[in-house]
Amino acid sequence: MILSAQVRRFLLSGVLATAVHFVVAASLIEQAQTEPAIANAVAFTVATAFSYVINTLWSFNSSIDGRTxxxxxxxxLLGVGLAAGVSGTVDWLGLHYIIGIMCVPVFVTPVTxxxxxxxxxxxxxxN
Known part of the structure; x- marks a missing residue:
C-alpha cells in the first residue's frame, strides 16, 4: 500500500506532535516540579497548537485562520473521545491496557x- 504525500506528512506531523507533548510534559514534571496531570494538560495544549500549525501549513497546504x-x-476533541472509547472498550473486553494504547492510533488516526x-x-x- 502506497500512502500519499499528504498522508505521510500527516503521520509525521502526528509523531512530531507526540514528541512535543512528551518533551513538554517531561520537562514540566522534572524541571518545574509540576503535577503530572497539569503537565500533561499543558503539554496536550502545546502539542495541539503545534499540530494545528504543522498540519495546516505542511500537511494540508492551507492557511491559518479562525475557521480551520x-x-x-x-x-x-472528537479524537480524544474516540481514544477514550477505544481504550475503554479494550479494557471492558478484559484485554491488557497496552493493546488499548496500540489500538488508539489504528482507529483514531484514519478518522481524524x-x-x-x-x-x-x-x-x-x-456563494
Whole structure:
C-alpha cells in the first residue's frame, strides 16, 4: 500500500506532535516540579497548537485562520473521545491496557485524517 504525500506528512506531523507533548510534559514534571496531570494538560495544549500549525501549513497546504482552527480543535476533541472509547472498550473486553494504547492510533488516526481532509481543510466554495 502506497500512502500519499499528504498522508505521510500527516503521520509525521502526528509523531512530531507526540514528541512535543512528551518533551513538554517531561520537562514540566522534572524541571518545574509540576503535577503530572497539569503537565500533561499543558503539554496536550502545546502539542495541539503545534499540530494545528504543522498540519495546516505542511500537511494540508492551507492557511491559518479562525475557521480551520475551530474545526481542527473540534476534530481533535472528537479524537480524544474516540481514544477514550477505544481504550475503554479494550479494557471492558478484559484485554491488557497496552493493546488499548496500540489500538488508539489504528482507529483514531484514519478518522481524524479523513475529517481534516474533508471538513477542516475543505476549500471554501463561492456563494
Amino acid at each position: 482552527l475551530i474545526r481542527f480543535v473540534l476534530v481533535q 485524517y479523513t475529517l481534516h481532509r474533508l471538513w477542516t481543510y475543505r476549500p471554501r466554495t463561492a
